[in-house]
Amino acid sequence: MAKISFHAITKQYPGTSRPAVDAVSFDVAEGSTCMLVGTSGSGKTTLLRMVNRLIEPTSGEIVIDGKNVLQENPIALRRRIGYVIQQVGLFPHLTIAENVRVTAEIAGGWTKQRLDKRVDELLELVGLPPAEYRKRFPRQLSGGQQQRVGLARALATDPAIMLMDEPFGALDAITRERMQNELLRIQRDVQKTILFVSHDIQEAFKLGEQIAVLDQGKLIQLGTPVDLLAQPANDFVRKLVGGDSILRQLEYLPVIDALEQDTVASARGGDVPTFLSDATLLQAMLKLLETNAPALAVQDKDTQQQLGFITLASINREITHAHGHKTERTETAI
Amino acid sequence: MNYLLQPYNYDLSDPASIPNLFLDHLYLVGITMLISLIIALPLGILVARRPRLYLLVITIADLLYTVPALALIAILITITGLSLATAIIPLVIYTQLVLIRNTATAINGIDPLLLEVGKAMGMNPRQVLLRVALPQALPTIIAGVRIATVTTIGIAALAYLAGQSGLGDLIFKNIATTDFDAVVAGGILIALLAVVADLLLLAVQTVLNRGRTSVSLA
Amino acid sequence: MNALLDFIADPHNNFMGQSITYLRICAISIMLAIVIGVVLAVAVSRSPVLSFIAVNLSGLLRAIPVIAFLVAVVPFLGIGAPPATVALVILGIPPILLNTYTGIRGIDPATIDAAKGMGMTYWQILTRIQAPLILPIVAAGVRTSAVQIVATATLAAITGAGGYGAYIFDGFNTFNKTAILAGAIPVAVLALIIEVAMGWLERALTPIGIRREAVQSQMVVKQGEVAKA
Numbered sequence: 001m002a003k004i005s006f007h008a009i010t011k012q013y014p015g016t017s018r019p020a021v022d023a024v025s026f027d028v029a030e031g032s033t034c035m036l037v038g039t040s041g042s043g044k045t046t047l048l049r050m051v052n053r054l055i056e057p058t059s060g061e062i063v064i065d066g067k068n069v070l071q072e073n074p075i076a077l078r079r080r081i082g083y084v085i086q087q088v089g090l091f092p093h094l095t096i097a098e099n100v101r102v103t104a105e106i107a108g109g110w111t112k113q114r115l116d117k118r119v120d121e122l123l124e125l126v127g128l129p130p131a132e133y134r135k136r137f138p139r140q141l142s143g144g145q146q147q148r149v150g151l152a153r154a155l156a157t158d159p160a161i162m163l164m165d166e167p168f169g170a171l172d173a174i175t176r177e178r179m180q181n182e183l184l185r186i187q188r189d190v191q192k193t194i195l196f197v198s199h200d201i202q203e204a205f206k207l208g209e210q211i212a213v214l215d216q217g218k219l220i221q222l223g224t225p226v227d228l229l230a231q232p233a234n235d236f237v238r239k240l241v242g243g244d245s246i247l248r249q250l251e252y253l254p255v256i257d258a259l260e261q262d263t264v265a266s267a268r269g270g271d272v273p274t275f276l277s278d279a280t281l282l283q284a285m286l287k288l289l290e291t292n293a294p295a296l297a298v299q300d301k302d303t304q305q306q307l308g309f310i311t312l313a314s315i316n317r318e319i320t321h322a323h324g325h326k327t328e329r330t331e332t333a334i
Numbered sequence: 335m336n337y338l339l340q341p342y343n344y345d346l347s348d349p350a351s352i353p354n355l356f357l358d359h360l361y362l363v364g365i366t367m368l369i370s371l372i373i374a375l376p377l378g379i380l381v382a383r384r385p386r387l388y389l390l391v392i393t394i395a396d397l398l399y400t401v402p403a404l405a406l407i408a409i410l411i412t413i414t415g416l417s418l419a420t421a422i423i424p425l426v427i428y429t430q431l432v433l434i435r436n437t438a439t440a441i442n443g444i445d446p447l448l449l450e451v452g453k454a455m456g457m458n459p460r461q462v463l464l465r466v467a468l469p470q471a472l473p474t475i476i477a478g479v480r481i482a483t484v485t486t487i488g489i490a491a492l493a494y495l496a497g498q499s500g501l502g503d504l505i506f507k508n509i510a511t512t513d514f515d516a517v518v519a520g521g522i523l524i525a526l527l528a529v530v531a532d533l534l535l536l537a538v539q540t541v542l543n544r545g546r547t548s549v550s551l552a
Numbered sequence: 553m554n555a556l557l558d559f560i561a562d563p564h565n566n567f568m569g570q571s572i573t574y575l576r577i578c579a580i581s582i583m584l585a586i587v588i589g590v591v592l593a594v595a596v597s598r599s600p601v602l603s604f605i606a607v608n609l610s611g612l613l614r615a616i617p618v619i620a621f622l623v624a625v626v627p628f629l630g631i632g633a634p635p636a637t638v639a640l641v642i643l644g645i646p647p648i649l650l651n652t653y654t655g656i657r658g659i660d661p662a663t664i665d666a667a668k669g670m671g672m673t674y675w676q677i678l679t680r681i682q683a684p685l686i687l688p689i690v691a692a693g694v695r696t697s698a699v700q701i702v703a704t705a706t707l708a709a710i711t712g713a714g715g716y717g718a719y720i721f722d723g724f725n726t727f728n729k730t731a732i733l734a735g736a737i738p739v740a741v742l743a744l745i746i747e748v749a750m751g752w753l754e755r756a757l758t759p760i761g762i763r764r765e766a767v768q769s770q771m772v773v774k775q776g777e778v779a780k781a
Contacts (some may be wrong), residue, residue: 052454054450054453054454075456075457075458076456077456078453078454078455078456079455079456080456083451083454083455085447085451087447089447089448089450089451091448091451091465091466091469092470092545092546093469093470093543093544093545093546094545095545102455102465103455103456106455106456106457106461106465107456137544137545137546138545139545139546153455154455396747397744397747397748400699400743400744400746400747401740401743401744402702402703402704402706402707402739402740402743403703404703404706404707404717404720404736404739405703405706405720405735405736405737405739405740405743406736406740408720408723408724408732408733408735408736409732409733409736409737409740411724411729411732412729412732412733487617488616488617488618488619488620489617489619491617491619491620492619495724502619505619505623505710506710509623509710509711514623514626514627517623517626518623518624518626518627520620520623521617521619521620521621521622521623521624522620522624524617524619524620525616525617525620525621525624528616528617528620529616
């Protein structure tokens with residue numbers, strides 16, 4: 001129950017020549033994760049902060065579940081939207097448990113028992129054993145642990161929408177990756193509609209079902225990671241997503257993009273190993289190298305029907321000609 | 335020590351007995367702190383985040399603080415005579431430096447990020463003030479109150495010179511007659527009061543400062 | 553105003569003599585407090601236990617009201633100028649000790665390391681690196697001490713130390729406003745001059761590169777100021 005629609009949303013700060021966000025329109029599907037990426041100054045954070053009205057738009061509409069947020073009471077609006085930021089912003093004078101429950105407390109209507117139970121549930125969910133962490137203070141936690149609490153706090157009232165502004169940007173690489181995995185795990189359970197600002201394209205590919213690329217306040221492209229790789233709207237997107245990077249293409253492009261029908265292998269019939277259609281080129285290439293087979297037979301992952309063959313040559317062709325053409329493709333798992 | 339141990343020095347019907355002088359002293363300190371806070375809190379809030387104004391106000395407060403208490407009381411006596419005002423005005427003046435500075439520091443120390451986090455989770459302005467801003471500012475303000483109170487307890491002894499009774503009476507009345515026992519009793523009682531007030535306010539400060547770095551004892 | 557000038561000019565009041573008495577007590581007390589305070593700070597700075605004791609003792613001493621301290625030492629030291637000087641020195645030590653100690657501890661070990669690395673001798677490190685970094689902070693402590701000593705020296709008149717305080721107390725006893733002002737005004741002016749002059753010296757001693765932080769550290773140290781006469 002939480003689809004977010006942007007309709008020509010614009011923010012122009014007084015005394016600036018171009019809008020920070022310029023007539024951006026797109027939809028975020030209910031229960032999906034949409035990543036906002038772009039260079040600094042692209043307007044991605046401004047766009048995010050207009051959703052819970054920490055910034056008021058100059059013109060345009062943001063509609064959540066059919067209701068224009070600009071016509072809502074901002075305080076009521078914010079209470080049903082989770083907000084997670086890079087600096088975390090835990091209250092230093094409150095314990096971890098108090099920090100988590102504060103969102104529920106200010107909204108009111110919770111009994112003490114329900115609050116206590118909810119806090120324990122959430123700490124458990126974000127991987128902090130409640131008995132150990134409940135009574136601690138923020139400064140006694142590492143950066144990664146603090147952000148787990150930040151996540152728990154945002155989830156406390158079970159909001160349908162989460163706004164996340166580079167939540168893992170300040171963490172070291174290993175902790176960041178662990179937190180990304182945690183978020184994916186949690187998202188599988190809670191199914192929030194997430195709007196997530198990131199400057200890390202790797203992160204965007206990993207977490208996002210949709211990626212919105214912004215540049216100088218304008219929405220340049222909206223699409224799945226594969227869309228962005230295979231069909232970048234312009235050079236900016238191609239550079240941003242690393243469309244030139246062979247490894248990234250191998251990692252994300254599906255095997256069905258590199259199918260061929262008539263090969264030497266096809267003549268040999270069933271001798272070659274079979275492979276499912278939702279695999280990536282990289283997986284296929286590794287399999288080819290590993291088995292030393294001349295080709296792989298690709299089967300549809302649902303119907304088991306044989307779709308074609310894949311060879312090192314066909315992979316090579318797909319990568320060198322990746323841009324420009326688009327074959328019909330099935331849903332891509334990342 | 336004898337003076338402190340004589341039961342007749344605790345006779346409540348005698349206005350010059352230790353308990354009565356003690357209460358008089360507390361009264362002087364209490365009224366001073368009340369007036370001081372009424373002046374310093376708004377002033378501190380006003381000059382916070384305004385560096386030029388802050389520098390001006392603090393420089394004036396610092397110069398006033400520099401004038402020795404005895405000299406200030408002496409000069410005031412020639413103007414306002416032997417009165418409560420002569421005793422209270424210097425005490426209030428001396429608290430201003432630390433109270434204004436700590437209040438301004440406290441306000442400056444409120445993290446705007448946390449105010450925004452509060453706002454973003456749907457706090458109304460009152461909740462932001464009570465749950466986010468005040469808990470951050472109070473420990474520093476109370477630290478100032480602690481220093482100001484302890485200072486005031488010490489200087490309030492000079493109120494005797496302005497004709498106001500307090501523990502200073504024990505010192506000034508008896509030094510002329512070289513009754514050192516009574517003089518030292520006065521000194522000990524004032525020091526004791528100062529230390530107790532210091533520890534009490536330290537406890538308050540520690541409670542308010544929960545979750546953050548510990549406060550120093552000195 | 554004329555009465556005041558007459559009072560000062562009257563040889564019977566010995567204004568010059570009282571001024572010299574007062575200034576001498578203050579000057580000697582400040583000098584001794586500086587020497588003892590700095591030496592103690594340097595001495596304890598290498599030992600964690602000793603510095604813990606020194607810092608907390610200093611803090612405690614500052615929490616005790618000056619007047620209480622002044623009368624408390626009377627039975628041990630007696631009455632007159634020399635005992636008052638001893639009391640003033642003891643009161644003057646804590647701010648200098650605390651600031652010197654803070655200054656020494658505040659020097660980034662990497663700075664000293666770098667100096668050693670470039671081949672500076674112990675003496676060169678002391679004079680070229682440590683002294684310029686510490687001096688302004690010590691000066692801030694001396695400023696606090698000096699102002700406090702000047703103020704307390706007036707109060708010391710109740711223990712028979714003489715000086716301007718004597719005029720004030722005599723004035724109180726005889727209800728002589730002129731005498732009161734003759735004592736109070738010079739003391740107030742002297743305290744203000746010391747405060748302003750020491751503030752200027754402190755800034756002058758601060759290397760330009762660290763000027764801002766030094767002002768802040770002085771603020772921090774001043775926050776601990778409790779003793780006030």
